[in-house]
Amino acid sequence: MTAGFLLIVIAALLLFGPNKLPELGRAVGRTFREFKNATQDIVDDHDQSEAKKPEAAAASTPTPQPDKADHRRLPE
Template sequence: MNLGFPEIIMILVIALLVFGPKKLPELGKSLGQGIREFKKGTRSLQDDLSDSLKDPEPAPVPVTEKAS
């Protein structure tokens, strides 16, 4: 889905009509914070997943002494 300049302008005009000029900055700020939190959460989940998929290092074999 490609949004061009005319589509973005139309969305902004509709948002301005629906929410009003006083509420629009608050809405934009909340939307930005939500997007940031979502990206932060997905980044954290992706890091955790990639860490769990890495091959673990093999455990060292304990050396035991032979009984004589």
């Protein structure tokens, strides 16, 4: 495990150089932080919508309508 990590670090140093690595690390960190915040917002929105569903379902249940056939008359 540590040998693989060491190999990745050496490859990154060779590809990007020691001056670019801190900049790349910050960019990756910002990307992960934004992704985490976005997924947390989605989870929070989903939880809030699930909490409101029972109330909305109870409020939106239609009231029984009287049968309209009772009010119609056949022509004589």
